[in-house]
Amino acid sequence: MLSRGLGARLRPSRAPGGPVARGVCPLPYEWFRGILPERGPVTIDTSVAHSARIYDYLLGGKDNFAADRDAADQMVAALPNVRPASRMNRAFLARAVRYLVTECGIRQFLDIGTGIPSAGNTHEIAQSIAPQTRVVYVDNDPIVLAHARALLTGTAEGPVAYLHADLREPDAILKDAARTLDFSQPVALTMLMVLHMIPDADNPHAIVDRLLDALAPGSYLALSHPPNDILPDHVMQVQQRMNERLGPGQSMTARSRDDVARFFHTLDVPEPGVVQVHQWRPDRLPDPNTPASIWCAVGRKN
Numbered sequence: 001m002l003s004r005g006l007g008a009r010l011r012p013s014r015a016p017g018g019p020v021a022r023g024v025c026p027l028p029y030e031w032f033r034g035i036l037p038e039r040g041p042v043t044i045d046t047s048v049a050h051s052a053r054i055y056d057y058l059l060g061g062k063d064n065f066a067a068d069r070d071a072a073d074q075m076v077a078a079l080p081n082v083r084p085a086s087r088m089n090r091a092f093l094a095r096a097v098r099y100l101v102t103e104c105g106i107r108q109f110l111d112i113g114t115g116i117p118s119a120g121n122t123h124e125i126a127q128s129i130a131p132q133t134r135v136v137y138v139d140n141d142p143i144v145l146a147h148a149r150a151l152l153t154g155t156a157e158g159p160v161a162y163l164h165a166d167l168r169e170p171d172a173i174l175k176d177a178a179r180t181l182d183f184s185q186p187v188a189l190t191m192l193m194v195l196h197m198i199p200d201a202d203n204p205h206a207i208v209d210r211l212l213d214a215l216a217p218g219s220y221l222a223l224s225h226p227p228n229d230i231l232p233d234h235v236m237q238v239q240q241r242m243n244e245r246l247g248p249g250q251s252m253t254a255r256s257r258d259d260v261a262r263f264f265h266t267l268d269v270p271e272p273g274v275v276q277v278h279q280w281r282p283d284r285l286p287d288p289n290t291p292a293s294i295w296c297a298v299g300r301k302n
């Protein structure tokens with residue numbers, strides 16, 4: 001599998017407690033043959049924080065650099081819930097995918113903002129229930145691209161594809177995803193913890209509307225989004241610290257429950273509606289001491 005070896009090669013050497021070498025890592029095209037259409041190296045800038053690598057660090061992964069760890073530590077210092085909330089978000093992903101396959105009959109997923117592969121990726125959960133499920137992953141971070149082969153473990157029966165693309169170009173995503181997905185049939189659009197990386201100026205609600213427009217009746221949207229109306233003072237500090245550290249072209253915008261509900265304005269939202277991720281169809285009664293988390297919902301297009 002490419003992921004571990006690549007992570008090891010990219011990781012800067014560091015003496016315990018010593019300085020961390022930073023820089024730009026060019027990755028040979030050969031690693032991306034069949035995934036990237038064009039020739040040329042893929043570069044990963046390790047000197048600034050990236051959301052995929054910050055999240056990887058928060059989840060206990062090893063594919064991150066000093067700049068990412070610094071940004072994540074700053075977030076945790078402002079809001080200690082960030083780490084358990086990230087884990088609860090992954091658990092929501094697993095429950096939502098199981099619900100969509102088992103209770104809604106979904107056999108196609110378009111998963112945008114995939115992240116660095118972690119335990120229980122969308123296709124693994126879906127195909128463990130329905131092996132014929134088709135999945136297209138989309139992310140714009142070169143480090144996720146570098147791990148794409150770890151995701152591409154589909155079969156002829158249940159193909160899995162990866163698109164290196166930006167959510168802000170929904171038409172390009174839909175065109176390329178149509179090589180794997182049949183858009184005349186229902187698709188679950190999963191966008192977990194990615195829309196906060198689209199600032200208001202780029203109109204995230206219009207982007208989601210455009211993607212949903214292309215989906216057949218019976219399709220679903222599942223998303224999660226960091227709140228600005230739960231522990232707002234702490235979240236504003238998190239946002240500020242992130243935005244001081246994220247690399248070019250990246251910024252974070254936390255949003256309210258009402259803002260999140262507006263992503264579903266054309267859909268039916270079954271129970272429990274827009275809730276925190278640990279409250280969405282939990283496997284067992286949530287512990288009353290569970291820390292506050294992230295907004296989420298699942299909605300159906302009629």
Ligand SMILES: C[S@@+](CC[C@H](N)C(=O)[O-])C[C@H]1O[C@@H](n2cnc3c(N)ncnc32)[C@H](O)[C@@H]1O
Binds near residue numbers: 093114165166191197
């Ligand atoms: C916090 S991770 C979420 C991973 C996964 N969806 C989950 O919830 O476990 C956010 C991911 O969105 C990706 N992302 C951020 N902005 C994006 C954009 N404009 N287009 C596509 N992907 C983006 C990042 O590279 C990162 O991998």
